[in-house]
Amino acid sequence: MVLARLILGLLSLSPMTGYELKKHFDSSINHFWNADKAQIYRTLAQLVDKGYATVRTVAQSNYPDRQEHHITEAGREVLAQWLAGGAAQSPERDPFMGQVFFAAELEREDIERLLLQRRKNTQYVLDDYLSQREGIDMRAAADRRSFLMAATLDHAIRQQAAELEWLDAVLEHLP
Amino acid sequence: MVLARLILGLLSLSPMTGYELKKHFDSSINHFWNADKAQIYRTLAQLVDKGYATVRTVAQSNYPDRQEHHITEAGREVLAQWLAGGAAQSPERDPFMGQVFFAAELEREDIERLLLQRRKNTQYVLDDYLSQREGIDMRAAADRRSFLMAATLDHAIRQQAAELEWLDAVLEHLP
DNA sequence: CACAGTTAGTTGATTTTGCACCCAACTGGC
DNA sequence: GCCAGTTGGGTGCAAAATCAACTAACTGTG
Numbered sequence: 137m138v139l140a141r142l143i144l145g146l147l148s149l150s151p152m153t154g155y156e157l158k159k160h161f162d163s164s165i166n167h168f169w170n171a172d173k174a175q176i177y178r179t180l181a182q183l184v185d186k187g188y189a190t191v192r193t194v195a196q197s198n199y200p201d202r203q204e205h206h207i208t209e210a211g212r213e214v215l216a217q218w219l220a221g222g223a224a225q226s227p228e229r230d231p232f233m234g235q236v237f238f239a240a241e242l243e244r245e246d247i248e249r250l251l252l253q254r255r256k257n258t259q260y261v262l263d264d265y266l267s268q269r270e271g272i273d274m275r276a277a278a279d280r281r282s283f284l285m286a287a288t289l290d291h292a293i294r295q296q297a298a299e300l301e302w303l304d305a306v307l308e309h310l311p
Numbered sequence: 312m313v314l315a316r317l318i319l320g321l322l323s324l325s326p327m328t329g330y331e332l333k334k335h336f337d338s339s340i341n342h343f344w345n346a347d348k349a350q351i352y353r354t355l356a357q358l359v360d361k362g363y364a365t366v367r368t369v370a371q372s373n374y375p376d377r378q379e380h381h382i383t384e385a386g387r388e389v390l391a392q393w394l395a396g397g398a399a400q401s402p403e404r405d406p407f408m409g410q411v412f413f414a415a416e417l418e419r420e421d422i423e424r425l426l427l428q429r430r431k432n433t434q435y436v437l438d439d440y441l442s443q444r445e446g447i448d449m450r451a452a453a454d455r456r457s458f459l460m461a462a463t464l465d466h467a468i469r470q471q472a473a474e475l476e477w478l479d480a481v482l483e484h485l486p
Numbered sequence: 487c488a489c490a491g492t493t494a495g496t497t498g499a500t501t502t503t504g505c506a507c508c509c510a511a512c513t514g515g516c
Numbered sequence: 517g518c519c520a521g522t523t524g525g526g527t528g529c530a531a532a533a534t535c536a537a538c539t540a541a542c543t544g545t546g
Contacts, residue, residue, distance in 0.1 A: 145413035168408035223429040224406035231399035233343035238320035240456035254398040281415035298473040
């Protein structure tokens with residue numbers, strides 16, 4: 137599934153431990169995917185099982201051994217096939233929209249509270265993305281890889297901004 | 312989880328069979344949630360189990376019996392608690408963004424193909440939403456319920472529109 | 487009159503996800 | 517000196533989601 141491809145993608149950039157992968161999911165990749173620790177380690181094991189990655193145990197003086205995972209040629213092929221195999225469609229699943237859809241049960245103030253709370257969350261997330269983008273801005277246009285990576289962050293920023301606009305419109309016109 | 316609440320929400324509007332619920336997920340609700348048939352029937356069984364819904368078997372002359380599910384008072388309470396319990400946050404999971412993130416592996420033309428394919432999909436989905444909206448436009452502002460329901464569709468439309476703009480920007484500036 | 491589609495619901499197997507734990511050793515701050 | 521946090525890895529379990537098939541009778545179209 138998707139998680140396996142994403143992990144292969146990250147491994148294609150650089151060999152990594154499960155721990156480091158988790159950090160990427162929490163920071164550099166958090167605007168379009170997240171994953172549980174346990175899930176990452178299990179998927180890594182599967183990748184090794186299928187021959188898409190290999191493990192090299194690297195001892196460290198102070199810290200636990202690193203289980204460094206390296207992508208194999210077979211792994212790169214699977215990754216390339218995923219990329220070339222057509223654009224994936226998005227899940228289109230938003231629990232909050234479900235809350236709005238059925239929010240008429242609530243009092244007017246409670247609806248406003250709901251929307252304002254979402255607004256706060258969205259603003260918070262947007263600010264996070266904006267601060268992430270500051271670090272890459274200028275150098276991004278240079279090579280294709282950096283450009284595309286930055287572009288996904290821009291996508292998230294646009295989506296959050298659109299969400300804010302929508303929230304404000306709803307708050308303004310709520311009967 | 313979320314699916315159970317959404318089903319309760321739909322049942323709160325009107326008693327329904329699993330089959331009818333599935334139709335709602337495929338049409339009126341498809342812009343923010345979808346669900347497998349099997350999942351719907353199993354969740355319905357759980358709701359009945361927990362006392363949040365009751366079943367009434369309605370015989371029909373030609374077609375199979377309808378297992379009409381009615382929301383109970385307990386069910387309405389659970390629904391209300393979900394709505395009042397704070398804004399849910401969105402999953403932030405988009406496989407396509409993963410493809411873009413790692414697309415530098417591909418040739419330039421293949422990247423463009425990927426983006427254009429997505430553009431076509433997005434346009435298609437947007438057109439679907441726009442045609443859905445035509446049927447509700449004017450009467451929407453009237454009561455709160457219709458307004459909120461229409462608002463979630465507007466949200467989806469804004470998101471798709473923002474996606475289109477982003478795709479065009481990426482296609483234009485791709486190095 | 488055959489065949490596709492609709493109405494209605496169900497089962498089984500498998501995958502994916504999430505949550506809560508657990509281990510061990512180190513590092514930094516009060 | 518203690519306690520929280522980091523580095524690194526892992527297990528077990530239950531819930532949720534997906535895929536595929538199967539039943540059965542009707543309706544509409546060519």
